Amino acid sequence: MSKISDNLVYVEQRIREACERSGRQRDEVTLIAVSKTKPVPDLAEALRCGYDVFGENKVQEIRDKSPMLPASVHWHMIGHLQANKVKYLIGTVDMIHSVDNQKLAEEIEKQAAKHDVIMDVLCEVNMAGEESKFGLTPEETPAFVREIAALPHLRIRGLMTIAPYTEDPESNRVYFRGLRELKERINAAGIPGVAMDILSMGMTGDYEVAIEEGATFVRVGTGIFGERNYNI
Numbered sequence: 001m002s003k004i005s006d007n008l009v010y011v012e013q014r015i016r017e018a019c020e021r022s023g024r025q026r027d028e029v030t031l032i033a034v035s036k037t038k039p040v041p042d043l044a045e046a047l048r049c050g051y052d053v054f055g056e057n058k059v060q061e062i063r064d065k066s067p068m069l070p071a072s073v074h075w076h077m078i079g080h081l082q083a084n085k086v087k088y089l090i091g092t093v094d095m096i097h098s099v100d101n102q103k104l105a106e107e108i109e110k111q112a113a114k115h116d117v118i119m120d121v122l123c124e125v126n127m128a129g130e131e132s133k134f135g136l137t138p139e140e141t142p143a144f145v146r147e148i149a150a151l152p153h154l155r156i157r158g159l160m161t162i163a164p165y166t167e168d169p170e171s172n173r174v175y176f177r178g179l180r181e182l183k184e185r186i187n188a189a190g191i192p193g194v195a196m197d198i199l200s201m202g203m204t205g206d207y208e209v210a211i212e213e214g215a216t217f218v219r220v221g222t223g224i225f226g227e228r229n230y231n232i
């Protein structure tokens with residue numbers, strides 16, 4: 001067995017146990033294999049193990065890799081996105097996790113309309129208020145959702161957050177719980193066309209805690225593919 005398949009067995013087991021602990025079904029949680037910087041054979045390995053949802057944070061990498069894998073593969077854009085690159089993603093990715101400004105939302109609307117598709121998006125929220133991170137503040141998120149809900153070719157499926165890097169996953173529980181509560185609050189506000197069901201939260205260091213707090217997408221990179229080398 002390869003390292004990647006061993007890792008997937010391990011991650012799968014931990015996802016199952018987190019679901020059991022929190023009274024959830026395994027199929028409520030989708031594992032997004034975060035394949036940024038990793039070569040196509042690594043993705044093909046994960047695919048052979050039955051995992052066909054990949055997360056990337058650069059438009060160029062999605063453009064390079066997607067033609068080399070079966071069309072049935074699901075791609076998620078999880079990284080910061082510039083409006084001028086949206087046109088390359090429509091029709092290729094299932095979902096954009098990083099919508100956090102009006103200009104980006106309007107460009108997604110424009111490109112989706114051009115292709116006559118509805119684009120599923122998540123709003124990125126900076127729960128911990130970290131300076132280094134993109135995303136809306138929790139306070140401004142409801143008004144932002146209300147603004148972009150009017151765009152007919154955008155479907156707001158939920159919220160995404162990147163929690164702080166930490167050695168202690170328990171310290172991120174407050175942010176995961178906060179994101180779930182924010183989602184519930186926005187749903188309760190009865191904004192026309194808004195019924196969010198997705199929470200994209202939890203990475204290699206903290207996905208079990210995120211599942212316990214209601215994650216429906218966990219984004220795991222290092223835990224599946226190993227450390228990334230940005231210098232190659």
Ligand SMILES: *Cc1c(COP(=O)(O)O)cnc(C)c1O
Binds near residue numbers: 034057222
């Ligand atoms: C890289 C990345 C991940 C995966 O991080 P790991 O710690 O390697 O699991 C998840 N989400 C986003 C947005 C990322 O950029």
